[in-house]
């Protein structure tokens with residue numbers, strides 16, 4: 598029973614009460630929807646040493662928006678834009694309308710909203726700060742598996758907006774985009790979703806448990822492997838990097854594969870996500886185990902065997918979202934993964950793994966990278982008054 602529900606019912610609340618507690622009017626009268634897990638009012642703090650939206654438990658909806666800087670934009674314009682985004686994000690994430698918000702009602706349900714800003718390679722040139730660009734901040738090398746569409750590749754600026762409610766995401770993206778419209782053009786918008794019933798790992802649209810092996814939030818590993826310590830680029834201390842790969846999944850041909858084939862492709866069970874050498878999802882895969890014929894239980898070409906880090910320094914955070922967009926002409930579906938990886942150093946942590954998978958990965962038969970972008974994620978705004986990325990410009 599939702600707290601306050603019966604009181605609101607007694608008060609005879611119609612539309613207003615229904616909106617507030619997540620109930621609505623069905624054909625037969627008052628219908629209570631399934632409880633949502635939270636009441637849409639939960640807030641994730643905007644201010645802090647790190648930007649929110651990375652160590653934050655991923656909420657159900659995300660939009661990644663890539664912008665290009667308009668011709669003629671200069672360093673002062675970029676700072677102005679970042680001040681606007683900082684102010685808007687600080688308000689919206691608290692459930693307050695942005696300044697001059699034309700739909701202030703839509704700001705009332707922050708639903709764990711996070712706004713995360715990233716810088717693409719060319720921003721440093723436009724800002725006149727090429728020497729402050731981290732060496733790993735450039736397009737990934739071309740891989741033979743890639744079929745990159747320019748419509749989903751590269752960008753000067755990134756907005757990553759996540760929340761439990763799709764309306765909240767849409768409103769935040771709209772506000773943040775239109776407030777800087779004279780300075781940027783939208784290059785792409787990529788929307789995704791993920792569902793994680795409490796205590797469970799999400800499933801991707803191939804049906805697999807996806808995200809089991811990861812870096813725990815607020816752990817020593819997270820500090821060590823995800824957050825930058827400013828050694829190479831002092832301005833980036835507390836920041837990180839994002840590699841965003843849009844990976845199409847061919848569900849039509851995947852449908853033809855039986856469960857055994859699916860499990861050998863990944864190296865894990867579809868039902869539980871357990872490695873083929875274990876029983877529980879979180880059992881360590883044993884890549885050396887062989888069956889009675891001497892054949893490896895987890896195929897060396899399986900996704901898990903190929904993706905597994907060969908040393909500690911190859912680990913990174915995965916925070917993927919599913920996408921399921923409108924199919925093109927003649928297509929039945931247009932689905933895949935917005936694969937988002939966060940790490941201190943793209944070249945050291947992400948690239949060797951991606952290179953290995955591009956060489957051999959059983960999963961490649963059904964998956965195709967169609968978009969790719971790399972961003973530096975500046976640190977958080979420690980307290981009110983500052984703006985995102987401030988240290989870069991000082």
Ligand code: HEM
Pocket residue numbers: 801803805806807808809810811842844845846863865882900901904905906933934936947950951954960964
């Ligand atoms: C593990 C799916 C792309 C890196 C996994 C697992 C699944 C999966 C089901 C096993 C469960 C888990 O630990 O999360 C997919 C799908 C992809 C994809 C469907 C594309 C559509 C990628 C890419 C990379 C990657 C592009 C990196 C470049 C990893 C890593 C692991 C993993 C590092 C953990 C391996 C381990 O240590 O056991 N992936 N993946 N994946 N994947 Fe992927």
